[in-house]
Amino acid sequence: MSERRTRVALIFGGRSGEHDVSCSSAAAAMTHLDRERYEVVPVRITSEGVWVVGPSDTGPAVLDAAALTALTLEEPDSAAGTGSSARVCRSLADALTALGSIDVAFPALHGLHGEDGTVQSLLEMLGVPYVGNGVFASAAGIDKEFSKALFRAAGLPVARGVVLRRPDDDLSPELRGALGLPVFVKPARGGSSLGVTKVRSWGELDAALEQARAVDPKVLVEEAVHGREVDLAVLEDADGELRVGPPLEIRVTDDRRFFDYDAKYKGGSAVFDIPARLSPELDARLRELALRAFEALDCAGLMRVDFFLRDGVDPVVNEVNTFPGFTAASQFPQIWQTAGVSYPELLDILIANALGRGDRARRPARAEAAS
Numbered sequence: 001m002s003e004r005r006t007r008v009a010l011i012f013g014g015r016s017g018e019h020d021v022s023c024s025s026a027a028a029a030m031t032h033l034d035r036e037r038y039e040v041v042p043v044r045i046t047s048e049g050v051w052v053v054g055p056s057d058t059g060p061a062v063l064d065a066a067a068l069t070a071l072t073l074e075e076p077d078s079a080a081g082t083g084s085s086a087r088v089c090r091s092l093a094d095a096l097t098a099l100g101s102i103d104v105a106f107p108a109l110h111g112l113h114g115e116d117g118t119v120q121s122l123l124e125m126l127g128v129p130y131v132g133n134g135v136f137a138s139a140a141g142i143d144k145e146f147s148k149a150l151f152r153a154a155g156l157p158v159a160r161g162v163v164l165r166r167p168d169d170d171l172s173p174e175l176r177g178a179l180g181l182p183v184f185v186k187p188a189r190g191g192s193s194l195g196v197t198k199v200r201s202w203g204e205l206d207a208a209l210e211q212a213r214a215v216d217p218k219v220l221v222e223e224a225v226h227g228r229e230v231d232l233a234v235l236e237d238a239d240g241e242l243r244v245g246p247p248l249e250i251r252v253t254d255d256r257r258f259f260d261y262d263a264k265y266k267g268g269s270a271v272f273d274i275p276a277r278l279s280p281e282l283d284a285r286l287r288e289l290a291l292r293a294f295e296a297l298d299c300a301g302l303m304r305v306d307f308f309l310r311d312g313v314d315p316v317v318n319e320v321n322t323f324p325g326f327t328a329a330s331q332f333p334q335i336w337q338t339a340g341v342s343y344p345e346l347l348d349i350l351i352a353n354a355l356g357r358g359d360r361a362r363r364p365a366r367a368e369a370a371s
Contacts, residue, residue, distance in 0.1 A: 005039045007056070008351065009102040009128075011119065013045040016111030017194045017215060025326035026108040028333075032343045038351075041102060043095075045114070051095035053087045096126055104354050105130040106347075108326055111191055112216075115323050116142040131354045132301040133322040140297050141322035143189050144220050147297065148317075154296040156289060157316050159308070161222035163188065167213065171221060176202060182224040185209060187216035191321060198224065225308035225316050230276050232290040233324075233335040234303045238352035242294065244287045245335035249276035272331065274338040282313070289315055297322075301353050304332050 012026030117139035185208035195215035197208035
Protein backbone atom coordinates (compact mmCIF):
# COMPACT_ATOMS: atom_id res chain seq x y z
CA MET A 1 0.00 0.00 0.00
CA SER A 2 1.35 3.41 -0.93
CA GLU A 3 2.07 5.92 1.82
CA ARG A 4 -0.79 8.30 2.54
CA ARG A 5 -0.27 11.74 1.07
CA THR A 6 -0.23 14.82 3.27
CA ARG A 7 -3.51 16.67 2.94
CA VAL A 8 -2.78 20.39 2.38
CA ALA A 9 -5.39 23.15 2.49
CA LEU A 10 -4.17 25.92 0.19
CA ILE A 11 -5.96 29.03 1.46
CA PHE A 12 -6.01 32.09 -0.80
CA GLY A 13 -7.93 35.16 -1.94
CA GLY A 14 -9.27 37.13 1.00
CA ARG A 15 -10.92 40.47 1.61
CA SER A 16 -7.85 42.69 1.21
CA GLY A 17 -6.86 44.76 -1.80
CA GLU A 18 -4.26 42.08 -2.49
CA HIS A 19 -6.87 39.44 -3.34
CA ASP A 20 -5.63 39.02 -6.91
CA VAL A 21 -1.99 38.83 -5.80
CA SER A 22 -2.94 36.07 -3.38
CA CYS A 23 -4.69 34.15 -6.15
CA SER A 24 -1.53 34.36 -8.26
CA SER A 25 0.63 33.14 -5.38
CA ALA A 26 -1.74 30.23 -4.76
CA ALA A 27 -1.83 29.30 -8.45
CA ALA A 28 1.96 29.03 -8.46
CA ALA A 29 1.96 26.92 -5.31
CA MET A 30 -0.82 24.70 -6.69
CA THR A 31 1.21 24.09 -9.82
CA HIS A 32 4.41 23.13 -7.97
CA LEU A 33 3.10 21.02 -5.07
CA ASP A 34 4.16 17.40 -5.67
CA ARG A 35 0.95 15.34 -6.08
CA GLU A 36 2.80 12.18 -5.15
CA ARG A 37 3.37 13.69 -1.70
CA TYR A 38 0.43 16.04 -1.23
CA GLU A 39 -3.32 15.97 -1.64
CA VAL A 40 -4.20 19.61 -2.24
CA VAL A 41 -7.51 21.15 -1.17
CA PRO A 42 -7.93 24.68 -2.57
CA VAL A 43 -9.78 27.01 -0.19
CA ARG A 44 -10.73 30.38 -1.60
CA ILE A 45 -11.87 33.28 0.55
CA THR A 46 -13.88 35.57 -1.70
CA SER A 47 -13.59 39.35 -1.64
CA GLU A 48 -16.82 39.34 0.40
CA GLY A 49 -15.36 36.94 2.97
CA VAL A 50 -17.18 33.76 1.88
CA TRP A 51 -15.11 30.58 2.24
CA VAL A 52 -15.29 28.13 -0.67
CA VAL A 53 -13.66 24.72 -0.23
CA GLY A 54 -12.78 23.30 -3.61
CA PRO A 55 -12.46 19.68 -4.68
CA SER A 56 -9.23 18.07 -3.53
CA ASP A 57 -6.49 16.60 -5.67
CA THR A 58 -7.12 18.73 -8.72
CA GLY A 59 -3.97 17.42 -10.36
CA PRO A 60 -0.69 19.06 -11.32
CA ALA A 61 -2.07 21.00 -14.27
CA VAL A 62 -0.67 24.50 -14.69
CA LEU A 63 -3.28 26.91 -13.36
CA ASP A 64 -3.35 30.65 -13.50
CA ALA A 65 -5.09 32.73 -10.86
CA ALA A 66 -8.31 33.04 -12.87
CA ALA A 67 -8.49 29.27 -13.45
CA LEU A 68 -7.91 28.51 -9.78
CA THR A 69 -10.62 30.96 -8.76
CA ALA A 70 -13.06 29.46 -11.25
CA LEU A 71 -12.20 25.95 -10.06
CA THR A 72 -13.11 26.63 -6.46
CA LEU A 73 -16.37 28.29 -7.43
CA GLU A 74 -17.73 25.38 -9.46
CA GLU A 75 -21.28 24.33 -8.73
CA PRO A 76 -21.89 20.62 -8.09
CA ASP A 77 -23.42 19.99 -11.52
CA SER A 78 -20.45 21.55 -13.35
CA ALA A 79 -17.64 19.86 -11.43
CA ALA A 80 -17.46 16.76 -13.58
CA GLY A 81 -14.06 15.20 -13.70
CA THR A 82 -12.78 16.70 -10.49
CA GLY A 83 -13.94 13.87 -8.24
CA SER A 84 -16.01 16.15 -6.01
CA SER A 85 -17.59 19.55 -6.11
CA ALA A 86 -16.76 22.85 -4.52
CA ARG A 87 -18.45 23.56 -1.22
CA VAL A 88 -19.62 27.05 -0.40
CA CYS A 89 -19.42 27.37 3.37
CA ARG A 90 -22.53 29.01 4.77
CA SER A 91 -20.81 30.09 7.97
CA LEU A 92 -17.37 30.39 9.48
CA ALA A 93 -18.16 27.33 11.62
CA ASP A 94 -18.86 25.41 8.43
CA ALA A 95 -15.50 26.49 7.02
CA LEU A 96 -13.67 25.46 10.19
CA THR A 97 -15.33 22.05 10.08
CA ALA A 98 -14.06 21.59 6.52
CA LEU A 99 -10.53 22.57 7.57
CA GLY A 100 -10.56 20.15 10.48
CA SER A 101 -9.91 17.19 8.17
CA ILE A 102 -6.62 18.45 6.75
CA ASP A 103 -3.06 17.81 7.92
CA VAL A 104 -1.56 21.25 7.31
CA ALA A 105 -2.75 24.62 6.03
CA PHE A 106 -0.85 26.77 3.57
CA PRO A 107 -2.21 30.33 3.92
CA ALA A 108 -1.13 32.00 0.68
CA LEU A 109 -2.76 35.23 1.83
CA HIS A 110 -1.50 38.79 1.49
CA GLY A 111 -2.63 41.86 3.38
CA LEU A 112 -5.37 42.36 5.95
CA HIS A 113 -7.76 39.56 6.90
CA GLY A 114 -5.17 36.90 6.17
CA GLU A 115 -1.54 37.90 6.51
CA ASP A 116 -2.28 39.84 9.70
CA GLY A 117 -2.84 36.97 12.13
CA THR A 118 -6.61 36.64 11.72
CA VAL A 119 -6.59 33.36 9.78
CA GLN A 120 -3.61 32.16 11.80
CA SER A 121 -5.61 32.57 15.01
CA LEU A 122 -8.43 30.43 13.60
CA LEU A 123 -5.96 27.70 12.68
CA GLU A 124 -4.41 27.92 16.14
CA MET A 125 -7.82 27.38 17.75
CA LEU A 126 -8.43 24.39 15.48
CA GLY A 127 -5.02 22.94 16.31
CA VAL A 128 -4.16 22.77 12.60
CA PRO A 129 -0.47 23.18 11.73
CA TYR A 130 0.11 25.92 9.17
CA VAL A 131 2.87 27.29 7.00
CA GLY A 132 4.51 30.52 8.02
CA ASN A 133 4.30 33.01 10.81
CA GLY A 134 2.16 32.88 13.92
CA VAL A 135 -0.46 35.28 15.24
CA PHE A 136 1.86 37.81 16.86
CA ALA A 137 4.48 37.95 14.10
CA SER A 138 1.79 38.27 11.44
CA ALA A 139 -0.06 41.05 13.28
CA ALA A 140 3.10 42.99 14.13
CA GLY A 141 4.67 42.45 10.73
CA ILE A 142 1.80 43.91 8.75
CA ASP A 143 1.61 47.07 10.88
CA LYS A 144 4.54 49.29 9.97
CA GLU A 145 4.16 51.38 13.11
CA PHE A 146 4.60 48.45 15.47
CA SER A 147 7.10 46.45 13.44
CA LYS A 148 9.37 49.49 13.29
CA ALA A 149 8.93 50.06 17.03
CA LEU A 150 10.05 46.50 17.67
CA PHE A 151 13.00 46.93 15.32
CA ARG A 152 14.07 50.12 17.08
CA ALA A 153 13.85 48.33 20.43
CA ALA A 154 16.09 45.60 19.01
CA GLY A 155 18.64 48.17 17.82
CA LEU A 156 17.83 47.83 14.11
CA PRO A 157 18.11 50.92 11.89
CA VAL A 158 14.82 52.27 10.53
CA ALA A 159 13.83 55.47 8.73
CA ARG A 160 12.35 58.49 10.51
CA GLY A 161 8.59 58.62 10.26
CA VAL A 162 5.37 60.05 11.68
CA VAL A 163 2.11 58.13 12.22
CA LEU A 164 -1.15 59.97 11.45
CA ARG A 165 -4.13 58.26 13.10
CA ARG A 166 -7.15 60.55 12.64
CA PRO A 167 -8.72 61.68 9.36
CA ASP A 168 -7.84 65.34 10.07
CA ASP A 169 -4.24 64.69 11.20
CA ASP A 170 -1.62 66.60 9.24
CA LEU A 171 2.10 67.28 9.48
CA SER A 172 3.11 70.40 11.37
CA PRO A 173 5.73 72.70 9.84
CA GLU A 174 8.19 71.37 12.43
CA LEU A 175 7.60 67.76 11.40
CA ARG A 176 7.83 68.64 7.71
CA GLY A 177 11.18 70.28 8.38
CA ALA A 178 12.42 67.27 10.35
CA LEU A 179 11.44 64.76 7.65
CA GLY A 180 12.48 66.84 4.66
CA LEU A 181 11.54 66.05 1.08
CA PRO A 182 10.81 63.74 -0.56
CA VAL A 183 8.72 61.57 1.76
CA PHE A 184 6.76 58.37 1.30
CA VAL A 185 3.12 58.31 2.38
CA LYS A 186 1.99 54.77 3.14
CA PRO A 187 -0.98 52.94 4.62
CA ALA A 188 0.34 51.68 7.96
CA ARG A 189 -1.16 48.23 7.37
CA GLY A 190 -0.94 46.61 3.98
CA GLY A 191 1.43 45.54 1.27
CA SER A 192 2.13 45.38 -2.47
CA SER A 193 2.68 49.17 -2.37
CA LEU A 194 -1.09 49.74 -2.56
CA GLY A 195 -1.88 53.32 -1.59
CA VAL A 196 1.80 54.34 -1.44
CA THR A 197 2.87 57.68 -2.91
CA LYS A 198 6.24 59.36 -3.17
CA VAL A 199 5.70 63.04 -2.35
CA ARG A 200 8.22 65.47 -3.82
CA SER A 201 6.52 68.71 -2.75
CA TRP A 202 4.26 69.47 0.20
CA GLY A 203 1.54 70.49 -2.22
CA GLU A 204 1.18 66.80 -3.11
CA LEU A 205 0.68 65.71 0.49
CA ASP A 206 -3.12 66.03 0.78
CA ALA A 207 -3.75 63.87 -2.29
CA ALA A 208 -1.22 61.31 -1.07
CA LEU A 209 -2.89 61.14 2.35
CA GLU A 210 -6.28 60.65 0.73
CA GLN A 211 -4.91 57.80 -1.38
CA ALA A 212 -3.30 56.08 1.61
CA ARG A 213 -6.39 56.49 3.81
CA ALA A 214 -8.48 54.75 1.16
CA VAL A 215 -6.49 51.63 2.07
CA ASP A 216 -6.01 52.17 5.82
CA PRO A 217 -7.11 55.04 8.10
CA LYS A 218 -3.74 54.90 9.87
CA VAL A 219 -1.00 56.41 7.71
CA LEU A 220 2.78 56.49 7.96
CA VAL A 221 4.69 59.47 6.53
CA GLU A 222 8.33 58.52 6.27
CA GLU A 223 11.54 60.09 5.06
CA ALA A 224 12.75 58.84 1.67
CA VAL A 225 16.03 57.00 2.06
CA HIS A 226 18.24 57.66 -0.94
CA GLY A 227 20.13 54.57 -2.00
CA ARG A 228 19.89 51.05 -3.29
CA GLU A 229 16.98 48.70 -2.52
CA VAL A 230 18.02 45.20 -1.44
CA ASP A 231 15.83 42.31 -0.24
CA LEU A 232 16.87 39.32 1.84
CA ALA A 233 14.90 36.12 2.41
CA VAL A 234 14.96 34.13 5.63
CA LEU A 235 13.89 30.47 5.60
CA GLU A 236 13.45 28.14 8.57
CA ASP A 237 14.13 24.44 8.05
CA ALA A 238 12.08 21.64 9.60
CA ASP A 239 14.49 21.44 12.53
CA GLY A 240 14.31 25.19 13.21
CA GLU A 241 17.64 26.08 11.57
CA LEU A 242 17.57 29.52 9.94
CA ARG A 243 19.25 30.37 6.67
CA VAL A 244 19.43 33.55 4.63
CA GLY A 245 19.37 33.51 0.85
CA PRO A 246 21.55 35.61 -1.47
CA PRO A 247 20.69 39.33 -1.51
CA LEU A 248 18.44 40.60 -4.29
CA GLU A 249 18.73 44.15 -5.58
CA ILE A 250 15.76 45.82 -7.28
CA ARG A 251 16.46 48.18 -10.15
CA VAL A 252 13.51 50.09 -11.63
CA THR A 253 14.31 50.59 -15.28
CA ASP A 254 11.72 53.15 -16.44
CA ASP A 255 10.73 56.55 -15.08
CA ARG A 256 8.70 55.22 -12.16
CA ARG A 257 9.33 56.98 -8.88
CA PHE A 258 9.67 53.70 -6.96
CA PHE A 259 8.96 49.94 -7.06
CA ASP A 260 5.17 50.34 -7.08
CA TYR A 261 2.27 47.91 -7.63
CA ASP A 262 2.48 48.03 -11.42
CA ALA A 263 6.24 47.44 -11.39
CA LYS A 264 5.78 44.49 -9.04
CA TYR A 265 2.95 42.70 -10.80
CA LYS A 266 2.60 44.00 -14.35
CA GLY A 267 6.22 43.44 -15.29
CA GLY A 268 8.67 45.06 -17.62
CA SER A 269 9.93 47.92 -15.47
CA ALA A 270 12.05 46.23 -12.80
CA VAL A 271 15.14 44.04 -12.86
CA PHE A 272 16.28 41.76 -10.04
CA ASP A 273 20.02 41.31 -9.59
CA ILE A 274 20.69 38.08 -7.66
CA PRO A 275 23.07 38.08 -5.98
CA ALA A 276 23.32 41.83 -5.53
CA ARG A 277 26.80 43.26 -5.99
CA LEU A 278 27.78 43.97 -2.41
CA SER A 279 31.05 43.94 -0.54
CA PRO A 280 31.55 40.86 1.68
CA GLU A 281 31.27 43.10 4.73
CA LEU A 282 27.96 44.64 3.65
CA ASP A 283 26.60 41.25 2.61
CA ALA A 284 27.39 39.84 6.06
CA ARG A 285 25.87 42.89 7.75
CA LEU A 286 22.58 42.55 5.86
CA ARG A 287 22.37 38.84 6.68
CA GLU A 288 22.88 39.61 10.36
CA LEU A 289 20.20 42.30 10.32
CA ALA A 290 17.76 40.03 8.48
CA LEU A 291 18.13 37.35 11.16
CA ARG A 292 17.73 39.94 13.91
CA ALA A 293 14.55 41.24 12.27
CA PHE A 294 13.22 37.67 12.06
CA GLU A 295 13.89 37.17 15.76
CA ALA A 296 12.60 40.62 16.80
CA LEU A 297 9.13 39.69 15.52
CA ASP A 298 9.37 36.09 16.78
CA CYS A 299 8.88 34.84 13.23
CA ALA A 300 8.54 31.27 12.00
CA GLY A 301 8.90 29.60 8.63
CA LEU A 302 9.79 32.51 6.39
CA MET A 303 10.21 36.25 6.04
CA ARG A 304 11.40 38.71 3.44
CA VAL A 305 13.23 41.75 4.79
CA ASP A 306 13.45 44.80 2.52
CA PHE A 307 16.36 47.19 3.04
CA PHE A 308 17.40 50.53 1.70
CA LEU A 309 21.11 51.22 1.62
CA ARG A 310 21.43 54.87 2.55
CA ASP A 311 23.97 56.42 0.17
CA GLY A 312 24.62 52.85 -1.00
CA VAL A 313 26.35 51.92 2.25
CA ASP A 314 24.29 52.11 5.45
CA PRO A 315 21.42 49.60 5.81
CA VAL A 316 17.95 50.76 6.85
CA VAL A 317 15.14 48.26 7.40
CA ASN A 318 12.30 49.46 5.19
CA GLU A 319 9.67 46.81 5.87
CA VAL A 320 9.11 43.09 6.23
CA ASN A 321 6.76 40.61 4.60
CA THR A 322 5.63 37.72 6.76
CA PHE A 323 4.15 36.04 3.69
CA PRO A 324 5.86 37.58 0.66
CA GLY A 325 4.69 37.30 -2.92
CA PHE A 326 4.91 33.66 -3.97
CA THR A 327 4.62 33.51 -7.73
CA ALA A 328 7.56 31.93 -9.52
CA ALA A 329 8.58 35.47 -10.58
CA SER A 330 8.39 36.92 -7.05
CA GLN A 331 11.48 37.90 -5.10
CA PHE A 332 11.32 35.21 -2.41
CA PRO A 333 11.18 32.14 -4.71
CA GLN A 334 13.71 33.72 -7.08
CA ILE A 335 16.19 34.26 -4.23
CA TRP A 336 15.98 30.61 -3.22
CA GLN A 337 16.10 29.44 -6.83
CA THR A 338 19.44 31.24 -7.12
CA ALA A 339 20.54 29.53 -3.89
CA GLY A 340 19.82 26.12 -5.45
CA VAL A 341 16.40 25.55 -3.81
CA SER A 342 13.75 24.93 -6.46
CA TYR A 343 10.17 26.09 -6.02
CA PRO A 344 8.88 22.55 -5.22
CA GLU A 345 11.71 22.08 -2.71
CA LEU A 346 10.86 25.43 -1.12
CA LEU A 347 7.27 24.27 -0.63
CA ASP A 348 8.52 20.99 0.87
CA ILE A 349 10.68 22.87 3.39
CA LEU A 350 7.87 25.18 4.45
CA ILE A 351 5.38 22.34 4.90
CA ALA A 352 7.93 20.25 6.82
CA ASN A 353 8.62 23.23 9.07
CA ALA A 354 4.88 23.72 9.71
CA LEU A 355 4.36 20.05 10.54
CA GLY A 356 7.41 20.03 12.81
CA ARG A 357 6.20 23.08 14.70
CA GLY A 358 2.75 21.51 14.98
CA ASP A 359 4.22 18.33 16.46
CA ARG A 360 6.19 20.33 19.00
CA ALA A 361 3.14 22.40 19.96
CA ARG A 362 1.09 19.27 20.65
CA ARG A 363 3.68 17.80 23.03
CA PRO A 364 2.72 18.20 26.69
CA ALA A 365 4.83 20.75 28.55
CA ARG A 366 7.22 19.28 31.10
CA ALA A 367 8.78 21.17 33.97
CA GLU A 368 12.55 21.24 34.03
CA ALA A 369 14.09 19.36 36.93
CA ALA A 370 15.53 21.63 39.59
CA SER A 371 19.28 21.79 39.48
